[in-house]
Amino acid sequence: MSARDTTDDTLAPLIVAGGARPRDQRDLMERPFFSLAKSRRVAPIRYQAGEVEVWVQGLPDFGMATIWDADVLIWAGSQIVEAADRGLATSRRLRFLPYQLLTATGRATGATEYRLLKAALRRLQSTVIATTLRNGEHWRRHQFSWINEWTELSGPGGRSLGLEIVLPDWFYRGVLDRALVLSIDPAYFQLTGGIERWLYRVARKHAGRQPGGWRFEIAHLHAKSGSLARQSDFALDLRRLVARQSLPGYRLLLSREARREILHILPLVSTIELAAPVDGLVTSGASPLVTSGVNASGDQAQHAQLTLWPDGEIAAPNFDSNQESNLKRPPLRSRR
Incomplete structure (x- = not known):
């Protein structure tokens, strides 16, 4: 089965089953999309170089998404690329166990790390980005959040079944374009x-x-x-x-x-x-x-x-x- 570009969120999510080599999205690798500080940042980022503009704003309650939070996007993008390479259907909706993400990004798997992961998801969802990068034929500026929505899944008796996240179309299309993806160590x-x-x-x-x-x-x-x-x-x-x-x-x-x-x-x-x-x-x-x-x-x-x-x-x-x-x-x- 060939890889499909599925942007309809009603379709079945991509179920993460295994590891994938880490890959990063080129547009995110050199421009100021994330806070570099571990302390909460509320001051916006405004960057312009030629026709490229980047504006980033985080909600005061959570602060701007940090470069450590970006590990979630690196991991998610890597899973999408791996699925596409294997000829599987891809989706902006990913379903996974927190353990998979934490171990793949070199983190411990205790209660503290699970709590920090949820805090990262809140910052990623509440951070607003507006950019002219990869502008389409009929638009100049695209505004989005790093995560459109995320859900904690549970089964019978309240047993945890993992997490589900929905990525923005801007990011999803960027990782599907292999010219815009680089492997990282x-x-x-x-x-x-x-x-x-x-x-x-x-x-x-x-x-x-x-x-x-x-x-x-x-x-x-x-x-x-x-x-x-x-x-x-x-x-x-x-x-x-x-x-x-x-x-x-x-x-x-x-x-x-x-x-x-x-x-x-x-x-x-x-x-x-x-x-x-x-x-x-x-x-x-x-x-x-x-x-x-x-x-x-x-x-x-x-x-x-x-x-x-x-x-x-x-x-x-x-x-x-x-x-x-x-x-x-x-x-x-x-x-x-």
Whole structure:
């Protein structure tokens, strides 16, 4: 049976039966759709780059959906893609056991985690997004919430039968378009910092596995993040990440060009499933590296990290979708 695009909520839900490799939706990976803070955020996000506009507002009672809440969307999108790959009918309506989501995103399964999951669903439902991304033929701006509705299911005697959620059409159509979906490393779910998680998603979308990686001016990254932190504090957080080198599959370097501070994102050499040998990491060609201002040096050598990306899951360089980068440059070529 071929995959069907089923947007009618009266159809049977997609019953989640097994695991799926984590995949993320490109439009969500680099723009400020989520709060990066663990504390409640009520200040709206307003972002514009060219014709792309993003406006996000959370209800004061619950606050804006956070980047940790976005794990629900990553997991749900991964299930839809997996079902489509297997030729199954897909739906915006998903039925699942909380245990499946919690274990797949690297979380414990105690009563506290179940309570936190329900709080995340409330924030996802109460957060309102308006964007011009992927605007249709007859509309300019689309407004929606991350979850249209969610239900706790119960059986005889009050026995829990799990949860059911209904995703917005904007998100659903985005994950059905395979050009808009990228695999991510499962180690992403172990990242604990908001900026750290956001930066990994930016790295995965822009740098991918391109030998030359990608580079951003710090001020540009600050604007793209939607963070409420001052730019100086945001830059300090990035320097700490450079010192820790905690992004799975990537190495971070800092340099200065005149008065601009530049963050370089370089993919690490994969240790599994390589189609051919590579020459290793190269520098960006920028001016000499500078230290990060913290205990460890910003250009300190790091040990290679494993990556779990299947080679066939990662497509060609991402230049066609990275028009908003202010420092775009072609990747360096590896020697034959």
